[in-house]
């Protein structure tokens with residue numbers, strides 16, 4: 290079937306919306322084919338083990354050349370790997386995964402060797418001597434898996450997220466997405482639309498027959514229901530995206546409020562410069578925390594004040610920018626600071642936590658106006674703060690059940706689909722069926738762009754660029 294946009298109408302051309310596995314997306318990239326790619330797929334050593342991975346038609350020739358043998362598929366075989374002159378490079382495990390039942394859909398070869406730098410370097414040098422072999426681009430293994438129909442785009446993105454996952458909640462969501470949670474949902478919706486479209490097309494092929502009103506009404510009823518499901522799914526979108534990038538918590542306040550000190554304490558390391566000079570922090574600093582499995586990014590910012598210093602002013606501008614984009618704003622009011630610092634008003638949907646910092650300087654009988662009392666000096670209030678943040682993280686990132694979209698491009702595709710469905714329904718059953726069919730086709734196309742079933746060549750570079758080399 291064609292992977293590209295198609296001009297002709299007819300449900301059949303959309304074909305095969307169900308399983309994408311095993312479907313080759315012909316002519317999509319020109320990447321698949323002649324070249325065999327190789328890369329160090331484990332992190333650079335020294336390490337106990339390094340894995341070098343190859344994909345492409347030259348795998349068997351390389352295996353014979355290096356190991357002087359072609360071991361049984363999918364069985365680890367211990368072999369001495371030799372360079373062209375027969376000198377041993379290392380002993381290691383050789384694993385063959387013949388295509389198409391491999392990760393990429395092509396012949397794949399894995400070499401598990403000792404993770405020493407010289408071993409990896411000499412092995413890659415030896416690989417360079419084989420015909421048709423070259424180093425892989427970032428994400429090229431996964432891109433080939435997509436092009437060869439082994440996974441769809443959302444699953445490929447799930448693989449990237451899995452590698453990037455820093456916390457348990459991120460890992461779980463990524464594993465679900467890599468396992469097809471989103472593609473199952475979107476393919477299901479596409480199939481549902483395809484069925485309606487096929488129905489309409491069948492009538493359109495016989496222009497002499499009238500399409501009974503109740504048939505069209507039934508179609509439109511389900512299309513409206515689907516639009517509702519997409520609205521509900523979109524309502525969850527921010528959670529998925531938030532979970533991917535971590536809850537953004539901006540620490541703000543006047544100079545010397547103790548923002549950087551608090552960041553260092555929560556990070557348990559010396560990330561930011563602390564001093565008694567007001568205006569110390571100018572750049573935005575970030576640390577990643579794992580709070581009960583939830584990813585939280587703490588952001589230290591420049592103290593908010595009017596200033597003549599151009600560099601500090603830029604720092605204040607950046608602080609305001611991050612504050613506006615944050616999920617949570619932690620505003621520090623220092624106990625020893627000028628009374629009456631008030632948060633600059635800004636447009637943000639962020640949750641605001643107001644706290645008195647340097648609470649150890651507070652007179653024993655002083656009130657805190659219901660604000661959280663924090664002291665980096667005594668540790669007062671820190672457990673409560675962490676508990677608040679963990680609770681907010683769970684509240685703002687836990688999915689309301691089922692998989693949530695994790696990228697802006699998912700959201701955009703879903704919004705396009707939804708508009709097309711709403712257009713289809715709007716005119717009622719009396720509208721010409723050709724026009725309704727066209728709206729359904731556009732809706733399917735919008736879903737297809739998310740999963741990569743149609744018309745996505747322009748997206749691929751952007752999506753796979755974010756992968757590391759060797760994946």
Ligand SMILES: Nc1nc2c(ncn2[C@@H]2O[C@H](COP(=O)(O)OP(=O)(O)OP(=O)(O)O)[C@@H](O)[C@H]2O)c(=O)[nH]1
Nearest residue numbers: 544545546547548549550564568569570592665666
């Ligand atoms: N007593 C007391 N002093 C603190 C506390 N936290 C920070 N300080 C002191 O307050 C001063 C300013 O701390 P910083 O962490 O640099 O404050 P900041 O808000 O990052 O300041 P700028 O980056 O200049 O805006 C330093 O001398 C800290 O040692 C605290 O909880 N109690």
Ligand SMILES: [K+]
Nearest residue numbers: 545564566569
């Ligand atoms: K300071």
Ligand SMILES: [Mg+2]
Nearest residue numbers: 548549569570
């Ligand atoms: Mg600071």
